Amino acid sequence: MGFGMTDSIKVPYLDLRAQYQSIKPEIDAAIARVLDSCQFVLGAEVAAFEREFAAYCGTAECIALNSGTSALHLALLAAGVGPGDEVITVPFTFVASVAAVVYTGARPVLVDIDPRSFTMDPASIEAAITSRTKAILPVHLYGHPADMDPIMDVARRHRLVVIEDAAQAHGAKYKGRPAGSIGEIGCFSFYPSKNLGAYGEGGAVTTSNPEYARTIRMLRDWGQDRKYHHVLRGFNCRMEEFQGAILRVKLRHLEQWTGARRAVVAKYNQLLADCDVERPIELPWARHVYHVYTLRTKDRDGLQAALQAEGIQTAVHYALPVHLQPAYADLGYSRGAFPQSEKAAKEVLSLPLYPEMTDDQIQKVSQALTSLAAVR
Numbered sequence: 001m002g003f004g005m006t007d008s009i010k011v012p013y014l015d016l017r018a019q020y021q022s023i024k025p026e027i028d029a030a031i032a033r034v035l036d037s038c039q040f041v042l043g044a045e046v047a048a049f050e051r052e053f054a055a056y057c058g059t060a061e062c063i064a065l066n067s068g069t070s071a072l073h074l075a076l077l078a079a080g081v082g083p084g085d086e087v088i089t090v091p092f093t094f095v096a097s098v099a100a101v102v103y104t105g106a107r108p109v110l111v112d113i114d115p116r117s118f119t120m121d122p123a124s125i126e127a128a129i130t131s132r133t134k135a136i137l138p139v140h141l142y143g144h145p146a147d148m149d150p151i152m153d154v155a156r157r158h159r160l161v162v163i164e165d166a167a168q169a170h171g172a173k174y175k176g177r178p179a180g181s182i183g184e185i186g187c188f189s190f191y192p193s194k195n196l197g198a199y200g201e202g203g204a205v206t207t208s209n210p211e212y213a214r215t216i217r218m219l220r221d222w223g224q225d226r227k228y229h230h231v232l233r234g235f236n237c238r239m240e241e242f243q244g245a246i247l248r249v250k251l252r253h254l255e256q257w258t259g260a261r262r263a264v265v266a267k268y269n270q271l272l273a274d275c276d277v278e279r280p281i282e283l284p285w286a287r288h289v290y291h292v293y294t295l296r297t298k299d300r301d302g303l304q305a306a307l308q309a310e311g312i313q314t315a316v317h318y319a320l321p322v323h324l325q326p327a328y329a330d331l332g333y334s335r336g337a338f339p340q341s342e343k344a345a346k347e348v349l350s351l352p353l354y355p356e357m358t359d360d361q362i363q364k365v366s367q368a369l370t371s372l373a374a375v376r
């Protein structure tokens with residue numbers, strides 16, 4: 001998988017090389033430091049990153065892992081989720097949010113999204129709760145936080161654990177509170193294309209609950225409480241030292257990059273003011289970190305193909321909601337079960353967006369989109 005410049009592409013969807021070039025000396029020094037230390041897994045760099053990322057998220061603890069998927073999986077296990085339990089989440093997400101529930105042996109119970117924010121509709125949670133429900137797993141999709149107050153309220157009333165899927169939402173805020181610090185546990189991905197991306201796989205859990213933190217630390221390293229003494233049936237979900245060192249460098253730039261993303265979005269919003277598409281919104285209580293800039297348009301596939309022909313690379317997140325994916329047919333949901341998710345899946349289109357985008361690139365995308373949308 002990869003995005004980047006080729007001859008026919010005028011504006012790539014992402015340009016990871018531009019970012020590396022802008023911080024090359026710091027990254028190269030961090031990699032050299034790891035090589036010199038010859039500590040390659042869960043060393044001093046990972047430990048320092050855990051402290052720094054916990055501080056960034058406003059939680060007492062961060063546990064660094066090998067992926068966002070592992071973060072969700074271990075968070076659910078730590079919360080006591082297992083066979084016979086149910087976890088409420090959304091179908092309009094990356095498949096991992098649902099897959100992680102299945103890994104534990106529990107059943108994902110899906111609820112629809114609020115069409116404005118593309119995140120869990122809190123009003124639909126209560127009807128989905130049964131005596132088996134253990135947790136609620138909202139997803140801060142695209143970098144926009146889910147409406148957490150009513151979600152926390154229903155969870156409190158029914159004694160459910162809230163696990164935030166913040167894989168796309170590093171630095172996002174809900175009423176001033178950082179994503180990953182609102183529910184009992186937050187789960188992050190550092191996949192290279194994420195707002196805070198490693199140079200390989202990576203993930204983390206954030207929590208201020210010492211019991212959950214202790215359990216997740218053990219689960220990520222074979223369930224050991226001390227060397228070769230296994231109190232839990234654990235896994236190998238450890239973070240590599242190279243990734244810890246790289247993430248420490250990148251975390252120092254994250255706020256500036258988020259500011260740059262938001263500036264690109266402000267320009268898009270201005271240039272697309274008269275364009276016949278529905279622009280994404282930031283609800284009043286949100287700090288949206290724009291992992292992706294997703295608009296809605298009726299003829300999404302046609303528009304995407306026409307933009308591609310003009311050399312503008314776009315993406316679709318996601319064309320098929322999880323309940324309609326062949327792999328999850330046995331969850332038992334049919335077409336029509338989640339109208340807002342299904343409508344969004346047909347309409348969404350993500351424009352190129354990265355902190356290093358130039359005004360010229362933003363203008364090219366906006367001009368092409370405006371003229372192409374007008375003839376549709």
Ligand SMILES: Cc1ncc(COP(=O)(O)O)c(C=O)c1O
Pocket residue numbers: 067068069070093094096097139165167168188189190191202203
């Ligand atoms: C919403 C969401 N959840 C979970 C994940 C899984 O993260 P990873 O790819 O690091 O396993 C991702 C990212 O890929 C994601 O976007």
